[in-house]
Amino acid sequence: MRILSLFLLLSCLSEGIFAQQSSPKFWWKQNNLRVIQTNLPAYEAATLNPDSLVKDLVDFSANTLIINAGGIMAFYDTKLDFHYKNPWMKNNMLKEVVDKCHQKNIKVIVRFDFSRVHESIFKAHPDWCYISAKNERIINTDMYVVSINAPYVQEKAFKIIEEVIDFFPVDGIFLNMPGYQVNNPYEGKYHGIDQNEYDKKRFAEYSNGKTLPTVEDKADPVFQEYLAFKKSTIEDWSERLHKLVKSKSEQIAICTYLDKHVDIIRHESQTSNLPYWPYSASDNVSNARNSFPNHIISNASIQQISFQSRYNAAEPEEVSIRLYENIANGSGLDMSMMGDMRGYEDERNYPVFKKIYAFHKKHEAYFGNYKSVAKIALIAPGSWPNGDPMQEYRGIQLMLKEAHLPFDIIEDAQLANVADKVKQYQLIILPEITYLKPEAIALLKEISKAGTNIIATNRSLFDSPETLKELFGAKIINKDHDGTGFYLQPNDANILKRFTLQKMLFWKFNLGLYDLSGTDKKLFPILSKGRPGPPEIIGGHDPINYYAMGIKEFPQSKNVILPINIGKLYYLHGYEEHKNILLDAIDYIFPKAKELVQTDAPERIEVILQAYGKNIANKNIGNTDNGLIVHLINLTGFSGNSYFDALPVYGRNFTIKTSFKPSKVYNLATKSPVKYTWKDGFIHFQVAKIGEYEGIVIDK
Known part of the structure; x- marks a missing residue:
């Protein structure tokens, strides 16, 4: 076993370190995936025709299929009594699909979902399943959400995966919905931290006897320890899965949404709430590709509009943008749909898929082997941003995209892990990056001294006053200040060159009040609300002795602090005057940005x-x-x-x-x-x- 582990370790190291110099050892490393995922409802297992499925894959130029295998239910003749068998299943369906795909040189990745078990499994093993602090279960019809630390996930899932690999010569496994479950995403309901006894026991062991928290409170040190516990347990599970799969065959790819112990990181472009985000695929692929440079990225265009509208597809023009953005940023092509391609309820996207998949196949020598030339890095608030940080982040992206300024995206938690890459940028932008690891902060200080410029917006680094002071000369007075009705005044025509015809810029959302006495330049004096009302009485917008921009100059670099919701405001309202604030700042501190x-x-x-x-x-x-x-x-x-x-x-x-x-x-x-x-x-x-x-x- 030690020899095998050493062999696997050396194989992984050689693949990561020497991939730049060698031919791809593993099939996925060619990075030319053209994936079609058939998310089969149970009843379609009875009607799926392997011959027609493979014909459609060939006609659509696909080279990889993702298809159901097990977890929630088995799509094959399982011998395990804890694995619920699809009652519509045809015993030879999955085998025929795998065999016929291989005859056409199509790889098959089988899908597992260990987030839920059938009611019959729940009744036999209720202790395997999620339970909230209010003794609620998370249920979808007759499927019960499981607890990650209970025996089903910790033991039985490995037996299910092993059985499938032993039964079928698959090329990869895809894990859907990995990790801890606190929501019912199909109904949009939050249930809270899992209070299963197995979770309580394992957390107590991890934390030297602490009680599992019941509330997600970031100010609670026990909850912070719980977050570390979740990360540790997920990585432990992923590592054990990796060892199992690779002991069967090194050529079986592991694909999921996580980054540790996987081969293909999957992401998703979905239709979301307004405002729609047309740069979703560029966002996802650039983030993952630059944050995890040793992984292959596959960003799926999700056909459905929502979980409640599974059979209505996204608009063809939107799908086209997603697919082109995928290949332009270094991913292959990937789409996910309900059921197989015959008798589909919304086929409007079929011509789009056929056209772009065929285009990729014809010209694949020009895709998938890229190196960015960007000199700007935008730091993302996680791999799946949400809330205010997401809006701030997307707004800054929008400004850069529209100005045609090339940039890379790097996830905030990965900064220190790609330090050598970060040191090559000439401008780093932090859009509401409220927390960074100590080693990431140390990296920012190092590159700032070496000549990299930094821009930080809104509440970035608010939990590190020393860093704000050292890098930006700023001190927080009030980071959460409603800016509705206030104005900014362009006050330096030598720097703020886009405002020659404006004397006041309106504001709303957050307008932080910071002491910028430690900066070298203070711009955009903040003007008070004045007198709102009818035209006869308005006015009185006077300076309040705070500024919306500070510039701190160093021997080899300049840093800008914008303690304002500039990205969110542009993302939601799109007024160019707010974009121009950022563009003028970039022009001043990094004038060569527009040369590329x-x-x-x-x-x-x-x-x-x-x-x-x-x-x-x-x-x-x-x-x-x-x-x-x-x-x-x-x-x-x-x-x-x-x-x-x-x-x-x-x-x-x-x-x-x-x-x-x-x-x-x-x-x-x-x-x-x-x-x-x-x-x-x-x-x-x-x-x-x-x-x-x-x-x-x-x-x-």
């Missing part, structure tokens, strides 16, 4: 610039010396509430900074040459027409 991409293309043309290497099967990966690709994704059809066909854009000019003199420039889809000039490290060319997507290749 210069264009007269409209703001709704998403520009993604990548260094690329030819991604050819069984050849070296990691070498990105072939040149550059400019991905142009047309979002002009997005209106805020609806998605329409993108409007073609004609005759737009681009100037791209390059470190080499190009040998040729051409359109990826047509291979037709693009006229260009090159001088002093910059290439200039015009794109005759931008349809829904264009790829411009600049070869060395």
